[in-house]
Amino acid sequence: MTSRFSGALQITNLDDFITPSQECIKPIEIQKSKSKTGAKIKIEEDGTPFVLNEAGQSEKLQKVEITLADCLACSGCITSAETVLVTQQSQEELMRVFREKISQCESKNGVYSTYIAVSLSVQAVLSIAERYSLDPERALNKLAGYFYQLGADIVLDMTVADDFALLESAKEFIERYKAAKGGAVNQLPMLSSSCPGWVCYAEKTHGNFILPYISVTKSPQQIMGSLVKYHLAETMGLLPEQVYHVTVMPCYDKKLEASREDFYNYERKSRDVDCVITPIELEQMFNEHNVSLNEIHEKEVGKLVESQMKDFKNNLCGHSGSGSGGYAEFILCFAARHLFDETDVTVEFKNLRNPDFQEVVFQKDGQTLLTFAIANGFRNIQNLVQKLKRGKCPYDYVEVMACPSGCLNGGAQIRPLNNIQPRELALKLESMYQKLPQSNPEQNSLVQNLYKNWLGGEYTDKALAYFHTQYHEIKKIDTALAIKW
Amino acid sequence: MYIVEMGTLELKQTLNGHRGRVWNVCWHPNGTCLASCGEDKTIIIWGQQDPKWVVKTILTEGHTRTIREIAWSPCGNYIASASFDSTTAVWDNKSGQFECNATLEGHENEVKSVSWSCSGQLLATCSRDKSVWIWEVNDDEYECAAVINAHTQDVKKVRWHTNEEVVASASYDNTVKIFKEDPGDNDWSCIATLSSHTSTVWSLAWNKEGNQIATCSDDQTVKIWQEYKPDNEPGIVTPNNESVWKCVCTITGYHTRTIYDIDWCKTTGLLVTACGDDIIRIFKEDSDSDPHQPSFTMVCSMDTAHTQDVNCVQWHPTIPGQLASASDDGSVKIWFYNE
Numbered sequence: 001m002t003s004r005f006s007g008a009l010q011i012t013n014l015d016d017f018i019t020p021s022q023e024c025i026k027p028i029e030i031q032k033s034k035s036k037t038g039a040k041i042k043i044e045e046d047g048t049p050f051v052l053n054e055a056g057q058s059e060k061l062q063k064v065e066i067t068l069a070d071c072l073a074c075s076g077c078i079t080s081a082e083t084v085l086v087t088q089q090s091q092e093e094l095m096r097v098f099r100e101k102i103s104q105c106e107s108k109n110g111v112y113s114t115y116i117a118v119s120l121s122v123q124a125v126l127s128i129a130e131r132y133s134l135d136p137e138r139a140l141n142k143l144a145g146y147f148y149q150l151g152a153d154i155v156l157d158m159t160v161a162d163d164f165a166l167l168e169s170a171k172e173f174i175e176r177y178k179a180a181k182g183g184a185v186n187q188l189p190m191l192s193s194s195c196p197g198w199v200c201y202a203e204k205t206h207g208n209f210i211l212p213y214i215s216v217t218k219s220p221q222q223i224m225g226s227l228v229k230y231h232l233a234e235t236m237g238l239l240p241e242q243v244y245h246v247t248v249m250p251c252y253d254k255k256l257e258a259s260r261e262d263f264y265n266y267e268r269k270s271r272d273v274d275c276v277i278t279p280i281e282l283e284q285m286f287n288e289h290n291v292s293l294n295e296i297h298e299k300e301v302g303k304l305v306e307s308q309m310k311d312f313k314n315n316l317c318g319h320s321g322s323g324s325g326g327y328a329e330f331i332l333c334f335a336a337r338h339l340f341d342e343t344d345v346t347v348e349f350k351n352l353r354n355p356d357f358q359e360v361v362f363q364k365d366g367q368t369l370l371t372f373a374i375a376n377g378f379r380n381i382q383n384l385v386q387k388l389k390r391g392k393c394p395y396d397y398v399e400v401m402a403c404p405s406g407c408l409n410g411g412a413q414i415r416p417l418n419n420i421q422p423r424e425l426a427l428k429l430e431s432m433y434q435k436l437p438q439s440n441p442e443q444n445s446l447v448q449n450l451y452k453n454w455l456g457g458e459y460t461d462k463a464l465a466y467f468h469t470q471y472h473e474i475k476k477i478d479t480a481l482a483i484k485w
Numbered sequence: 486m487y488i489v490e491m492g493t494l495e496l497k498q499t500l501n502g503h504r505g506r507v508w509n510v511c512w513h514p515n516g517t518c519l520a521s522c523g524e525d526k527t528i529i530i531w532g533q534q535d536p537k538w539v540v541k542t543i544l545t546e547g548h549t550r551t552i553r554e555i556a557w558s559p560c561g562n563y564i565a566s567a568s569f570d571s572t573t574a575v576w577d578n579k580s581g582q583f584e585c586n587a588t589l590e591g592h593e594n595e596v597k598s599v600s601w602s603c604s605g606q607l608l609a610t611c612s613r614d615k616s617v618w619i620w621e622v623n624d625d626e627y628e629c630a631a632v633i634n635a636h637t638q639d640v641k642k643v644r645w646h647t648n649e650e651v652v653a654s655a656s657y658d659n660t661v662k663i664f665k666e667d668p669g670d671n672d673w674s675c676i677a678t679l680s681s682h683t684s685t686v687w688s689l690a691w692n693k694e695g696n697q698i699a700t701c702s703d704d705q706t707v708k709i710w711q712e713y714k715p716d717n718e719p720g721i722v723t724p725n726n727e728s729v730w731k732c733v734c735t736i737t738g739y740h741t742r743t744i745y746d747i748d749w750c751k752t753t754g755l756l757v758t759a760c761g762d763d764i765i766r767i768f769k770e771d772s773d774s775d776p777h778q779p780s781f782t783m784v785c786s787m788d789t790a791h792t793q794d795v796n797c798v799q800w801h802p803t804i805p806g807q808l809a810s811a812s813d814d815g816s817v818k819i820w821f822y823n824e
Contacts, residue, residue, distance in 0.1 A: 353621075354630075354671040354672070355670055379672075382591045
């Protein structure tokens with residue numbers, strides 16, 4: 001089976017090489033009384049293990065269950081063994097939640113405990129649009145119709161989260177830039193944080209050397225998680241754990257991001273994003289359940305705030321710049337304006353050694369003031385990291401994505417049909433993305449409204465708590481057993 | 486009946502210098518010196534002081550764990566060393582003595598093999614992390630040009646085509662894969678998978694023309710693979726206008742343990758193998774051999790060539806019949822094959 005994770009994660013052993021049963025080093029807690037002779041374990045013919053207690057009676061041994069969070073916190077085998085993902089982040093689990101919801105509705109006269117929210121990312125919608133030959137806006141509304149039909153209470157698009165991520169990143173960059181000019185170390189280059197494949201790789205492989213450079217701004221998926229679980233829930237009079245939040249994302253690695261402990265509220269036993277589903281899986285769901293997307297009744301996506309988007313006809317928006325969300329371009333323009341008073345910036349990316357490594361500079365009066373780059377794909381991540389290690393990295397900011405061509409070519413986007421090359425398809429999605437109406441985060445009234453009415457301002461503790469996160473070095477464990485000649 | 490004329494393998498010299506097992510030997514491209522490496526984390530460069538081979542230089546402190554393989558650059562001024570410490574070091578001879586001036590980091594764990602392309606502009610490395618990496622050489626700077634995740638298991642060996650920028654890798658997943666750069670996006674992709682071995686493929690060697698590959702395996706066989714280009718004479722179908730590689734010969738029944746290494750002599754066309762049964766064997770293509778179904782005959786079998794596993798064998802680049810071997814017994818040996 002080929003892994004659907006990005007190359008960056010595959011290299012960190014996050015794959016199916018070692019299945020949990022073989023070499024998992026997660027300590028297992030077994031509730032049993034101490035015996036002097038040690039345990040005797042007997043395997044039945046069907047493979048069920050039994051332990052013989054001192055009285056000679058046999059007890060069935062508990063199966064060890066490994067959650068995705070266990071794997072993420074470990075530097076051992078790190079397995080993506082589908083079984084691990086399937087239990088929490090699969091279309092089967094999603095359908096189970098929808099079915100349960102519907103049976104709740106029927107049995108309790110419409111009184112139910114789970115409110116289901118679905119958030120759609122623009123990259124995933126474009127993948128679906130291309131696959132089913134729909135224009136993007138219609139694809140969005142068809143998908144909304146599909147999820148409402150399954151039993152969703154609200155279907156949202158993620159533009160507002162994309163906008164928050166851009167704004168927060170840009171503000172963070174300004175702070176880092178000023179701190180660096182003031183002599184602080186490890187501020188620049190600021191490295192983007194929205195790609196979980198890259199973040200996971202950095203944590204596992206380069207640890208504390210690289211982590212200080214990674215932006216602490218949450219990814220759009222996790223900002224959406226905060227918005228749904230703590231803003232939407234509140235306005236609906238619900239507790240976070242009463243909301244089941246599904247995101248539709250272009251990338252398998254997003255499942256790992258959603259499973260991070262940083263995005264789990266122990267007190268409320270609630271995850272900011274409960275289930276991540278991808279276009280590849282959606283395609284399978286349509287096929288398995290004989291759904292023809294073209295025949296689905298179109299529905300409008302919901303609104304986070306009632307007054308939202310009165311002036312907007314379109315709901316699906318892109319951003320100027322890369323199809324990964326336009327980080328480098330937005331932050332460059334924002335910084336030019338806030339640091340150098342320049343409002344008229346022409347952003348021209350130049351390809352370096354390959355089309356996945358691009359550079360852009362901001363110059364004023366013949367002086368280069370800012371140098372930004374986009375590094376997509378694992379090979380370019382490598383060269384970036386090595387440049388940093390040798391102290392030869394000339395950049396102030398780098399947009400880093402683990403997939404070649406960035407998020408529009410995410411690992412879980414629907415594969416091209418016929419003989420089209422993945423890069424060709426990515427270019428096609430890129431041009432669709434460029435044609436979308438563009439959202440300007442600084443002029444998004446919903447963003448301003450939420451800063452003001454929900455967070456109490458832009459720099460409050462509440463804003464930090466909901467929009468910022470942290471990273472953790474994962475130390476390698478070298479066991480003699482792991483050596484292979 | 487075919488009469489086999491057996492040749493003899495004459496031991497010229499045993500080179501002792503390493504502590505612990507010796508993993509690999511590599512002749513300088515002009516044949517004047519020989520490098521070896523092993524468990525003791527050193528590289529020894531041996532030179533000839535007539536008539537004996539003596540230690541010229543010992544390179545230390547480049548690696549913190551076993552050095553698994555070394556490779557001279559085609560120009561002979563650089564040595565690349567692949568180590569279990571997950572790095573590849575590049576040593577250069579500019580100042581008149583070898584110094585480690587670049588360390589290639591990126592593999593997640595043990596680097597198993599390293600190879601220079603014929604131009605010396607590209608390096609390939611492979612690792613237990615299952616990936617093959619391509620590095621571009623620019624003025625002593627090494628940039629990663631590709632990370633290829635095509636194998637499903639540990640990759641044991643990488644070897645560049647004799648005269649093209651095409652690279653082959655052998656793996657614990659029982660296959661050999663061939664990679665080439667896609668000019669569209671400058672990324673590297675797999676253009677052929679050679680599967681027929683039933684266990685780990687430990688090593689491979691290209692022939693002089695680069696249209697055949699010999700592979701050796703834990704399944705105790707050697708296989709010869711033939712390239713069929715688009716519009717080939719026998720009319721073998723080549724989908725997507727890419728060459729097809731077919732196994733055209735399996736040499737079986739000779740080796741009694743894992744075959745760890747194989748080399749194809751560019752001057753004589755002879756094959757030599759290094760085996761876990763401590764024997765060095767030499768094979769010759771029969772004179773009446775059909776090019777699409779070649780047959781090989783064993784012309785030499787040197788029992789107890791070493792007292793333990795033979796890890797590596799390599800033909801001398803210019804002197805026909807001369808070869809070097811390395812073994813778990815801690816020695817390097819220089820041999821001469823007389824027909």
